[in-house]
Amino acid sequence: MNPQPAMPTPSEFLPGTVALVGAGPGDPELLTLKAVKAIASATVLLVDDLVSDGVLAHARPGARIVHVGKRGGCKSTPQAFIEKLMVMAAREGEMVVRLKGGDPFIFGRGGEEVEHLRAAGIEVQVVNGITAGLAGLTTLGVPLTHREHAHGVVFVTGHAKPGDSGTDWQALARTAHQARLTLVIYMGVSSAAQIQRDLLTGLPAHTPLAIVQNATLPSQRHAVSTLGELRATLDHEGLGSPAVIVVGDVVGGLAALQAPDALARTA
Ligand code: SAH
Secondary structure (H helix, E strand, C coil), rough: CCCCCCCCCCCCCCCCCEEEEEEECCCHHHHHHHHHHHHHHCEEEEEEECCCHHHCCCCCCCCCEEECCHHHHHCCCCHHHHHHHHHHHHHHCCCEEEEEEEECCCCCCCCHHHHHHHHHHCCCECCCCHHHHHHHHHHHCCCCCCCCCCCEEEEEEECCCCCCCCCHHHHHHHHHHHHHHEEEECCCCCCCCHHHHCCCCCCCCCCCCEEEEEECCCEEEEEEHHHHHHHHHHHHHHHCCCCCEEHHHHEEEEEEECCCCHHHHCC
């Protein structure tokens, strides 16, 4: 007898609960249907920096929208305060949506927020979004994995928590080289010089890379280069945050296409 496939239960976004919702990389058309439903159900929305206005257009009229990122007026809302706000609003019977850029569980401190809400006895659900590292290279028509070029992909942060020694780039470079992995670096622009230096201990200078800034937004810009030229390319092209840096042979075809001499220069 064939087991019946389980029907997904339609999601509900109820008063007194919180939903951590992935707003995707920028383009509002990349929102999931579930994200749109959550946003439209919210009476209070706590919104991060990197969430575009087109995403907020799905909020119901009269919903309270609180910008808690650096561009929201205040310098940067402390994490503890955001968590307190969510708990307070949920206890007051609001349907709270915490809107985060990309996916809430990729470098978004979503894990910490879920733990905090659960510890406070608040019901919380998480709605995935398309993470910037996935969207960035896709906008250039290049896959993160490819049977000929990359067996896997690593999402890694260039920004360590204060007091943490951070990513071991040298170990990562060796592994990426041996195991043929694509590296997708988030928050790597400000420490690009050091990342470049350390990655070069295990990866060849001619390893292709792409830098994609404001992926999927009308303001998107990108550059294709090589690991040996990472810092110079950022400076030369004037690229800055938010950007993902994608390192690996999957970028190679694109690099050759766009800048036929880029690979030859450092080979
Ligand atoms: N949760 C987010 C990541 C938050 S960390 C996600 O899943 O995408 C913030 C970093 O994400 C930025 O420094 C940048 O590296 C990356 N990022 C976010 N939006 C981006 C975009 N539209 N284009 C390129 N990089 C982006």
